[in-house]
Amino acid sequence: MLNAAVRNQTELKVIVDHELCCYCGACVAVCPPDAIFLTDSFLAIDQETCTACERCTKMCPVHALTMAEAAQ
Numbered sequence: 018m019l020n021a022a023v024r025n026q027t028e029l030k031v032i033v034d035h036e037l038c039c040y041c042g043a044c045v046a047v048c049p050p051d052a053i054f055l056t057d058s059f060l061a062i063d064q065e066t067c068t069a070c071e072r073c074t075k076m077c078p079v080h081a082l083t084m085a086e087a088a089q
């Protein structure tokens with residue numbers, strides 16, 4: 018039986034809306050496994066490392082991050 022973290026990792030991923038992101042870094046600070054990579058003009062999620070905890074989506078002040086079903 019898969020634990021919650023592994024199940025989430027296989028079914029959900031974080032989508033970044035690059036039009037909305039202002040590169041403030043708030044999401045990076047709350048990501049437990051350090052799955053978010055940020056520069057002053059680029060943000061990417063390491064989907065292999067992400068555990069789909071949703072902390073970043075709740076923290077983002079401009080709602081640039083959303084959870085979505087990962088393609089199987």
Ligand code: SF4
Binds near residue numbers: 040041044081082
């Ligand atoms: S919290 Fe939102 S606006 Fe800030 S860097 Fe993360 S995705 Fe971008």
Ligand code: SF4
Binds near residue numbers: 051
């Ligand atoms: S969902 Fe959780 S683990 Fe995944 S990028 Fe956001 S804060 Fe990090």
